[in-house]
Amino acid sequence: MAESVTVDNLSKCYELGRLQNETQLRDQLVNLVRAPFRKRRPKEILWALRNVSFRVNEGEVVGIVGRNGAGKSTLLKILSKITYPTSGTVRARGRIASMLEVGTGFHEELTGRENVYLNASIIGMKKREVDAKFDQIVTFAGVERFIDTPIKRYSSGMRMRLGFAVAAHLEPDVLIVDEVLAVGDAVFQKKCITAMQDMRGGGRTVLFVSHNMSAVENLCSRGIWIANGQVRLDASTHEVIEAYMGSFTSSEGASNDLARLEDGRRGSGEVRFTRVELLSKGGELQTVTRSGKAVTIRLHYHATEAVERPSFGIKIISEMGTLITDSSTWLHNLDIPRVNPGDGHVDLEIDMLNLLPGRYSLSLWVDSALKHHNYDVIEHAMSLDIEEAAIYNTSRRIDSRYGLVFFPQRWRLEGIDGTAPE
């Protein structure tokens, strides 16, 4: 298959500090006079990108993921020719269009119609093309009634829709898209995704940056993970997302050190929690997980004396304070005859964490199953961050608007009489 985009050893560095301080001629003159009498201040250099190389074939849809500041935006800006690399080359075949922003060049005082023409020409459409597609664009955006109104009277949603509508009708060979799906309502997001899927069907090469992992998962056939200005992983979308999500591991959060915690803690203290960890199925530490994943919550404890018949439990509480579930060894009828002095741990394995995206709180407790006695109780021992995932295998964005939990499920439509009327 023909190569569409070729990126070779791309690097870009910025000199920090200089740009802000010396944009006045005066400062430059002052520096010129001072320079001979002063030691050269070493320039602070930031490598936004370093030796980035990859190839994209015609018709491939590639998702670029990475944390903020990893270099994704710089990469897109270089691919779009907005800024130039310090070294390395980019070659691309055919018409490249970039959508780093929706509605670039929109002017408040101009009407919707005027802005369509202005924006379309800036992003690279010919006037003839716009003339031919004008009605489609307006219908796609759903702003028919307001097309001759200045866009300063538009809502931000309308403006966005109009901007995306123009871009969706541009027919580039290579499309570069940055996080445009993050805004807009669900219906419009669906439209955008469909439009982009059509592009994929049309053999168009798409480079797509997003923090919306379910969109990336559904649209892209391949993923590139950028970290610290370098390509960390270039593989199938699935692999890249798994690895990227798995990287949200850090000492803070992933394993909460509870040994010295005193706030919100009660109990007699014969057994105390020392640490709580969130582990992936493979046993790696995580700070966040995604809807529907298998996870293990590991509770480390330290016992100062032997304790008989204890029971361990975990509560998951929503951000609003609703108890979602309270699970314990006692409910499972697990008898723990004895815990000897020293360190140990218990694991709660969850096959499918069917929580919708959001932040949840974990409370831990260990008490005596025999007498009503608490050894250790910690409210909000750890927060549990759940990220979006394509839980229903669709590109719909399923976030906290849809509730707290979901169930393995399917809809059946056989009962509908949907035949067309005679």
Add this chain to the structure above:
Amino acid sequence: MGERFSEVWRSREILYFLAWRDVKVRYKQAALGVGWAVIQPLFTMITFTLFFGKLAGIPSSGVPYPLFSYSALLLWTYFSVTLSQVGNSLVANSNLITKIYFPRMLLPAAAALGGILDLLVGSVLLIGMMFYYHVTPGWSLLLTPLFVGQTVLLVMGTGMLLASLNVRYRDVKYTIPFIVQIGLFVTPIIYPVTFIPKKYTTLLALNPLTGIVEGFRACLFGGTIDWSIVGLSWVVTLFFLALGGLHFSRTERVFADIV
């Protein structure tokens, strides 16, 4: 270089739409609309006629003073207003520069082009005044586009230099009004070149607008064109065009990083 020009040529529709935007926006929500294109030079002309023509008795080469000053003000107004727009074109459009690629040259060019409408509207009054004062131009009238075109080139040259400097040094913002203020006096707008002692004529002619204004008037009112002044003015204009174009293309790669 050739590639760059062909790219600009292919993107000419953007140039058109940017200029069109500037024109549309300029007079939106202004009750007098494009009338301002006439009002500005008209009232300046009236003031000049009163103070310099009547009170100070400055000569006007045998042409009625209002016509004499208005003809020059027409080009001067275009130059001064457009120069500041061209000079600020990159900074004012930083949202475009940082978000999308197109030949950067189109931004100053669109600003220079957008001002031409005002110039055309203003010339309608000039034609009316010529009828009023019974001034009949000769065949040399056909040469006027040469000087109007030269003004556009001069605005582009100096404007591109200022615009690209402006990206890095915001001092330019303060420089432009200053250039305009001085320019009004070192250009023969209020007075004819002959009003200046002979030995300073060459010095005055180094200002390219001197040749432009004098040549423009000579074409309109049937005077003789002083080709040495006009020639020098073209040399200086082309020098600025080359300098501006060169500095612009040398620095345009970093516009998006520092604007």
